[in-house]
Amino acid sequence: MPPTAPCIFFLQGRCRKGAGCTFLHEATKAHTPQTAQSWRRPTTAALPLAPSQTNPAVVPPRGAFIPCRFYQAGDCTRGDLCQFAHVKPTTPLVDPVSGEISDNRNGIPVKPSGDSGVEVRVMGATLSVSFGHGLEITSVGSATATSIITIHNLPLDTTAEAARELLMLFDEGLTTDAIRLIPLEDAAYATVKLKDPATAGEVVPALDGMDYHGYRLSVKPYQPKGLSNLSQSSTRVSCSWFAASTVASVTFPTLRQALRAWEATKGKKLHGRTVECKYPTAPRSGPTMSVGNLPPKVTKQDIRKLIPGVESTFIHPPTYEVTPEEVLAHVVSMVQRGPPEVESCEIVTPPNAPKIKAIIRFTSEDAASRAVLRYNGTKLDIIGNGPIYLQAIYTANFKISRDVYRAVSADLAVIGMEHREKVRFSIFGARSMNGSSGNLVTIRLTGQKKSDVAEMKAVVGKVVRGQLTREENGSKQLWDKFFTTTIGINKVNEIAHETKTYIYCDKRKCQVFIFGTQENRDRAIAMLHQTLTSVRENTVHEIPLAGWRWREFIREKLKSFREIFGQEKVNVNIVKRCIEFYGSAEELEQFRAVVGQTGNVGKGKAPASTGIDAPGECPICFDTAEDPVRISLMPGCEHVYCTACLKDYINSAVDTRKFPITCVGTSTADSNALCGARLDLTVATGVLSTGELDNVLHTAFTSYIRRRPNEFLYCPTANCGTVYCPPPTSTKGGQVLTCVDCLLEICMTCNVEAHDGITCEEYKISTHHDQNAEKEYEEWKARNGVQACPKCKTDIQKVSGCNHITCGSCKAHICWQCLAVFNQSEEVYTHMTKEHGGFGLGDWDD
Template sequence: MTRGETYLSLRPAAKKQPAGAGHKAPCIFFARGGCKKGEACPFSHSTSGPIPEKTTGDKNVPQGVLPKPADAPDSRSQIPCHFYLKGSCLKGTACPFSHPSRNQNGPAAVEVPDASDPEPAGKPDNWIREIGGALVQFGDGLAIVKTSLPSDFSAIHISMLPPDSSPLSVSGFLAGLGFQVAEECIRVPPGKTHCAASVRVEDPTFAKRVCEVFGKLPGSQIKVAATNAPMTRGSSLQRVECKKVHCSWHRSLKTVWLNFKSKEIATKVEAKFSAGSYTICGQKVKSSGVTGSRKLNNPQPWTVTLTEVPGDATTMAVEKTIPNALQPAHVEIGKPSQVYDMATANALVKSKLAEFGSLDWWEDAPKVGTGKRAKAKARFQDEGDASEAAVALDGWTIPLRSGAKVQLNVQAIYSARFKVTARVFSVTEAVIDTLRPSWLAKHVFFTPYKVSGPNGHAVLRLEGVDKDAVIKAKASLEEILAGQTAVDAQGKDIWTPSFAVNSTVFKRLKNLEETLGIVIVRNKRHSRLHLFGPPDKCKEALLSLAELATEDPSTLHTIALTAPQFEWACLGGFRGLMQLLGQKVNFDITSTPKQILITGTDTDYRLALATVAARKQPTSSPNPPPPTEESQDCTICWTPADNPVLTPCAHIYCASCFESFSFASPRPAILRCHGALDTCRAVLPLSALTDLLPSLTILEDLLTSSFTAHVRRHPNVFRSCPTPDCPQLYRVTADVAGVFTCPSCLAATCTGCHAAGGHRGVSCAGWKAALEGGGEVMEKLKKELGVRDCGRCGTSMEKTEGCDHVVCGGCRTHICWRCGETFKTPEACYRHLTERHGGIFRY
């Protein structure tokens, strides 16, 4: 394949071919109903394609148009009507082409989002998260389905493409060169004179291989260059994102004058319109009051002026909304501000937005509404697309066929979402309401959704056009939802082992909740209490909790069970201990080995230990069964569940017990249910975790914890950046020398042997041998390879191409490669090269 042939594969040349030639592009005029050139047309008049309904006997049919078989379906009905999408089609229902936004009853029904859904018509969570610089796909049971790192991707930029190029044509073009690339990996930005495309593929060698192929095809106008491959963003949960845009434009409106003979009737009608009781075409309108005519001979001297009336309203539509007894003597209708079809405007705006990227959902601007402006909403899959669309389309004139000059306004919307238990939201809502006026002053809107029952959840959303204002509102909301950690006057956590179990002390804690109208959440993982509610009530609770913890002499004791002892406990032994010691006893069937927990004095512990050792059975019989849904006992601790949660496999847990076992260490590869004496083992679906865990914050912590454990289990696949506290990861390349430059701290590391600074051009074995051989061997090896050390941080560097200005990968110092002198800015280095060495290149 030559370079020129590659170019033509994207855009076939439109030169004439003799009739009957092999492959020809279809004739668009023939497809629309007729072609005046007939057989002389260089394009195809295929009878299998769109054919007009007229026969050749009609004198209006151009020469060359073939008759359509009577039983053949009209394939044009599958093609959108070009004129309809532009604004109007004169043929109406007689048009053989498709009017996609219209049905027999007029414009398509408006898709009204569910008010209880925080993301109307949106996709469910894809469970992709960005952790440590990696894009992680989670599956049920917290299984790690896929992990992608920036080094797994490569990208190219293709320029000088034909103006009508699309992702499909670019995909076909690359396929012709031997590269199979899906359309979703290709982006063609709109509005370019010389069309360009960005291609991003999960293949680290893709860009290099494509450039090599193009290097062997000289003479083409198309240019290809390797570029950085940005990572896509993960979930939007609890971070500020910008994927949504709000679109608005002026409605078609008119003014209507109602003339009455009686002032009394005019006043009644005007009051009804002002109150919204009377609507025109289902839309509320504005009324400017009742005015009297200055003409003495006017038979209808009282006038009610209505504004913001729908542009397609007729006299009949106006009169229909007013009762017969209050009908005006005369109705005068002004000209509409502009004439256009709302369904068409919606279709054009949606289509234009789609040019900037894939949409997750779109909400039409309703035909009937209030106010002067029609308002539509869209959500993009990628954040960059939303921002770009907002900048490019704000002020764009919608190309309506009717000729109406309708200007589009587009705003990028920043948003953040939270999820908390209904209990927590119920006591913090009043505190949140005190902040809402300050948020509204910055045009940040707060909306709660899905509050259901005491054990349900509330999804909260913040939205606004000002990113900084949304970030500040998010921080203040996070502070409220994080609660207050219970600490004493010395700043120590208020905690006693009795708080962790459903004991008598815990009952007093619950009474304190009810008395003060707050929520106290037990964090068993960290042995802390978190208080939620009005600050003054939480402060009052701290005194009571500190006193309660001081009074309680209990200590937590554990009794590890052997296999026979565990069997004894399940067959009634645990119930016997509860009869003996009351609620001081708890089970833990998730630990290895299984444990019985005693929260009490040393005397209680010794009594329990002796009972377990003797394996005494309880005096009462029969033995009660393990916890079931009907018993409302927790699957883990075997006591009445506190704030119970129910798994899809119908097993009940205390909310805190479920959270604790979810974060258990060592982390299992798959999270499974421990119901039915740890025999259930059902994989817990990800969709259920959002309801089983108290908040989205804890869910995100759990996902991060699961991935961290996965990385630890696979040290031969993933490693962390060697810089302390740097969270970035890199992929291990066995004994192959590759260099990972951390995007966070800029530290360079060999991906094979993990040597600091890397060692380009030298194998890991060779580098190790040089280190073992001492400094002289290392320096000799560096000299042979052309490797030098940075004069400031000592990072080893190699220059393979380009000018003699280099930048250290470790400390980002600007260096003259010829003499080794260092500079703070690139300009200073270039000036030095010019003045000292006569130029920036060495010839």
């Protein structure tokens, strides 16, 4: 039988089956077949008539900057429809924004000779962050409100000046320096930085799809690295209808035989379908039984094998004769009467299922919603005037680290089994468990009932966000500065390994979360309590050293001190340039006594030849640099570092939160000062692994955010890293924001979970009903030497060291004795010497 249903891919110019296609290749009045378009160069026939054309332009796919290995081998069969770049093996490909060159064999990024000096990342889920030299943040903006645009399908001979003239109407001050052109094959690609996001918002709709010298332009906002889909709604729609079936009327010699056959046939299957038998009747023609839900191509022989004692059989015509594929093609053709809105479609039910189910993926959520509202329940002639059912598919996604997934995978498996009838539970990225720490595992919940997905989301969310650990008496959340030290981190990792859990110490919120089964979490909590009981009897003491004293200690004293007191007791902080001694007050006195006997480290006069770094000497270990690398490529800094030392130094910023990262070598202009040249961005990317660089940049970001509590706020959900910009105070009233990550609805006035029906003050009272809690907390602060930062009001507890305190949140320099605030550390020491007679170190001030 010749095909009757039109081929939707032929109508879009995308059918690759040709004469072998089982659908009709014929233009209709509603649809005219388009010429197949390549993302490289759309045909002139497909060009819009005006810049206001609403049809989207063809955009280069994600693989546009990755060479096609089949093309290079001479056997790519996809031609212009190939998703990868058709370039010769010697042609380098350049990322349009980062400036990275891809290796011509496999697309591995290698550094160009030039240096852009900026790294743009999406941080906190919603912010576009630019990092400069020293890994310092230079600007922060909205990730979805960018001033950078991309222009695809420019003529190959387009110059920066020609591109500037194209955009001059929108940005008169635009210069050619703000335009980067990248030639591809038979078209060029450009990125342009306009004056502000508002201008970019005007350019995109005005130029997208316009005809420019015979090329159809595609203009889009630029999405920085890391930007993900911020929407939790789905563009997929479930489409279902009853499969074609037929009914057979069978007769029996006697009514008794018919009743026996009815009993014997109930629940039986024929070609995968459960047949439906009606109770036999006894008309004049003889005892008869109606058998339904039979496959359309059933034969009388099939029925005789299924039902015993049949005398005669009559098979009625099927409900309809078209195939499921033809029905789906008809539905897709029906729902996209205008511009193509269907991205893909597939039938997901097995053959001979009584109900056919297909998944249709639309190009946008709006298109999916319109299709459901307009066509759900529509009756179609081609399926015997039967209805089709369209229903939106609701999804919720969780992205968690591999470490968290390892710990909670057993609980997730149980949850998936218990809810499998209501919600589909899918996990992506979990197979390659030996991947880098930066990779994430995605947990996707899919269902057709919003309430079921929401319920499942709450259950899974409780597991993947971990258990907040509290003190043994439950009075407050568990936290100690010990968790931020090298010794503390190693101890936490040891407990996690022993208990098969993952322990996350959130230094930003001063919280500890434990992930794993309930039994394993209980064991880990008990071990943490036991560890802290021992730790709080001891502490970490910092002994600052400067200049030649630091150099002398590293070269001559460190090894002997570790032999006397133990490797784990004596550490050095290369950023603070101080000794870190871990032990009780009694052990500290013993350490001080040995220090005095070995030469009074911290006292005396500098040797005559220790003020200048020797050529080729690493400023960290003071030995000849191994695998030497320069920290800065800028003129004026010639210091070289051991690659291993520089790597440790950069990674130490995760603990010190000191940015920008600068050279600690001796200044050539002043032997008593540090060089201070900023770490070159390309050096950092060359020395650190991808995971290490991500970790350091994340620390720089969190440090930047914490110093600006009035500009940025964190989502109040525990272990959720989303950051958002609160609206001005005058416009906050009653506004609610939905977190793009955990989907929590947040009250913008008090930064807590939205509390419909009650005021912020009423909510605060209802959740803090203990009137004595504030008083007890203040008494605890007084007993434990805790004071609020005079600048940002963050509570600070001094454990040891001098009276110069740096606030971990706002980085203010504070005199602990009088709480005076200063801009630089040198000012604090001058103040302490003048006003208080020393630094607060007792004999060490002499």
